[in-house]
Every structure is written in structure tokens, then in C-alpha cells.
Amino acid sequence: MKKTTSLSELGITDDISKAFFRPIQSAAPPSPSKRRTKISVIGAGNVGMAIAQTILTQDLVDELALVDAKPDKLRGEMLDLQHAAAFLPRTRIFADTDYAITASSDLCIITAGARQIPGESRLDLLQRNLDLFRIIVPPLAKYSPEALLLVVSNPVDVLTYIAWKLSGFPPNRVIGSGTNLDSSRFRFLLADHLEVNAQDVQAYMVGEHGDSSVALWSSISVGGVPVLGSLERHQIEYEEGVLEKIRKAVVESAYEVIQLKGYTSWAIGYSVASLARSLLRDQRRIHPVSLLAKGFHGIDEGKEVFLSLPAQLGRGGVLGVASVHLTEEEAKRLRCSADTLWEIQQKLGI
Ligand SMILES: NC(=O)C1=CN([C@@H]2O[C@H](COP(=O)(O)OP(=O)(O)OC[C@H]3O[C@@H](n4cnc5c(N)ncnc54)[C@H](O)[C@@H]3O)[C@@H](O)[C@H]2O)C=CC1
Numbered sequence: 001m002k003k004t005t006s007l008s009e010l011g012i013t014d015d016i017s018k019a020f021f022r023p024i025q026s027a028a029p030p031s032p033s034k035r036r037t038k039i040s041v042i043g044a045g046n047v048g049m050a051i052a053q054t055i056l057t058q059d060l061v062d063e064l065a066l067v068d069a070k071p072d073k074l075r076g077e078m079l080d081l082q083h084a085a086a087f088l089p090r091t092r093i094f095a096d097t098d099y100a101i102t103a104s105s106d107l108c109i110i111t112a113g114a115r116q117i118p119g120e121s122r123l124d125l126l127q128r129n130l131d132l133f134r135i136i137v138p139p140l141a142k143y144s145p146e147a148l149l150l151v152v153s154n155p156v157d158v159l160t161y162i163a164w165k166l167s168g169f170p171p172n173r174v175i176g177s178g179t180n181l182d183s184s185r186f187r188f189l190l191a192d193h194l195e196v197n198a199q200d201v202q203a204y205m206v207g208e209h210g211d212s213s214v215a216l217w218s219s220i221s222v223g224g225v226p227v228l229g230s231l232e233r234h235q236i237e238y239e240e241g242v243l244e245k246i247r248k249a250v251v252e253s254a255y256e257v258i259q260l261k262g263y264t265s266w267a268i269g270y271s272v273a274s275l276a277r278s279l280l281r282d283q284r285r286i287h288p289v290s291l292l293a294k295g296f297h298g299i300d301e302g303k304e305v306f307l308s309l310p311a312q313l314g315r316g317g318v319l320g321v322a323s324v325h326l327t328e329e330e331a332k333r334l335r336c337s338a339d340t341l342w343e344i345q346q347k348l349g350i
């Protein structure tokens, strides 16, 4: 791939900066212990670029590396972002088809791969994206052995398991974006219905990022007030059918966007940038993300599946799983999701 045209390539040397700035007397070089933070985004498609641009506007890193298999598209995307430099916090952006540019990343975000066409489920993408992950994950692990891996490509839960196996990383450093997005959709629908701000609604979807995701009704609160308890106190009846309709609306919202515009991108961009912030800035915030879920809520210890549960995220990756209460029905649905994913994984031979 052709390199960015820099001023030095045009024969303009770094010495020129001396015409503008002279060092102060007795200045020491920058401290070697002050490391620059770096994120690599693999896949410069709709999702990868939405994530990249959200990361840039939120000033999350010093360096952003982009990798894709299509060199022209990749260079075009890189230049387009670089041309916004005058309006953005200073971030060094570079791109290549060679994974060497991802070296020493703090966080690698994988978005490469096939996406659903209308009518396809996320699980339908598995075989195509499994083959890609065999190409993508080993070099990422080789060039950034200390990095956190954040998987976005679908089906995200099974691919997070695969990334864990292929990387050899400890499970706390391999995370799937999971139901962080589904939970945002859930909060939006609830906030819209209740006419409140979605940021004041605490509500989690857990389990598979997909058709079998589980809504945790008992833990929904608005401004700290538990919603179901409050309805009961005011003797407002609600029906299980209504709750299931809202859950279905969350699940179907991705299909609707794909039907209408061909893909989803903006919401996943913000969702992943929020995860990147919690991880790299050690925010210790709780996010529902896909993690190694065996042993939680009755999921068999022998079943190595990745599913979303509310987890505390920080610089070390997954710091812990929140002890949220699940009703017996919710736990049963979660175990059902785990069984489905486990059966799929058994057939992969990984
Ligand atoms: N987890 C989630 O919540 C969400 C996941 N997704 C998933 O994200 C993935 C990407 O979706 P889009 O960006 O819309 O697709 P896209 O088709 O726009 O982009 C995919 C990119 O991957 C690149 N690619 C293919 N093989 C590669 C390789 N070996 N190395 C590097 N790059 C490679 C392609 O050149 C393309 O630029 C899909 O699997 C989609 O289902 C999408 C939205 C939300």
C-alpha cells in the first residue's frame, strides 16, 4: 500500500520546525516511562470506521492503527480521517494491510468480516468469519502480547471464544462487545416509553448478543427507583406479554436497521468507544459484555462459553462480574443460550 505523503517525502525536513520553535535552555528529553496509548482497529468497514471516528472525537488514544484486507479502501479511509486533523484532538493515525503496524497496541478491536444481509442471523456468519479469525488473531497476539482484545464481528460470542483460544490470552483480556449495544437499545426504548433520559435508565440485556438475549426486568431502575417494584406499589398491572414484546423489539431493532440501511454502525461505534474508555482509562464502570461465563448463574463449569453479563471493566480487562439478581426464569434462559452456543462450538473443532 502506498504510504501517506508526508512533508519529509516531499523533501521538507524536520529541521523546518526549528524555524518556529527553539528548545528552552537545559530542557530534558521526554520521560521514557510516559508511554503512548494505542488502539488498533481491524476491519475498516462501516463498523470499524464508526468506531475509529468515535474514538478520535472522544480523544481516547495517542495512536490509532487501521488494518484491512483492501489497501485502496484502507488508505482512503485513513486519509479522510487524517484530513480532519484541524478539528480533532491530536492523534497519530496510520494504516496498513500488514499487522506489523499494530505492534504494542493496548487494545485491538476486531470488526473485520462478513455482515448479515437482510434475513440472515448473526450465527449464519460463523463459518465465514471463523476462517478470517484464523488469519487475524495470531498476528495480533504476536505483535501485541500484552493487549486487550475486543471482538465486535459476529456472531460475537462464539468469535470471542475463538479469539480467546487462538490468542492464548488469559480470559480477562479477551472481551466481546456483547449486549452493551442491546442494553443501550433497551434503555432507549424504555426511556422513550417513560419519557426520561436514557442515561438515567439502568437496564441490562444479558446472554447471547442475538436472538436469545435475556432482558433482566427485575434490575431495571430509573434514577435509582426500581421500575417493577414501583409499578407494583402503585398497583399498576403489567403483563408478561408486554415485557416480552419490549425484549423482542430490542432483538428486532438490528434486523430493522439492516433491512433499512444495509448495516448498523453509529450505535455500535458509540458502544465500543464507551468500552474502550472504560478499559484504557481504568474507569471501572459496569458494562454488559461477552466474557467467559462458565460457573456463573448455574452455567456448567465444563462449558467454556462467552456470554454477556454485567462486568466491571478497567485497564486489566474484565475485573469482575457484578452479582446481579436473576430470577429463576432469567437464569434458565441464560443457561439455554449457553447450551446453544456450546453445541455450536463443539462442532468447530477449536
Ligand atoms: N457486535 C455487534 O454489536 C455488531 C457487530 N457487527 C458485525 O461487525 C462486522 C463488520 O460489519 P461491517 O463493518 O458492517 O461490514 P463491512 O463489510 O462494512 O466491513 C468489513 C470489513 O472487513 C474487511 N476484511 C475482510 N477480511 C479481512 C481480513 N482478513 N483482514 C482485515 N480486514 C478484513 C473488509 O475488507 C471490510 O472492509 C460484521 O460481522 C457485523 O455483523 C455489526 C454491528 C454490530
Ligand SMILES: CC(=O)C(=O)O
Residues within 6 Å of the ligand: 122, 154, 181, 254, 264, 268
Ligand atoms: C449487527 C448487529 O449485531 C447489531 O447491530 O446488533
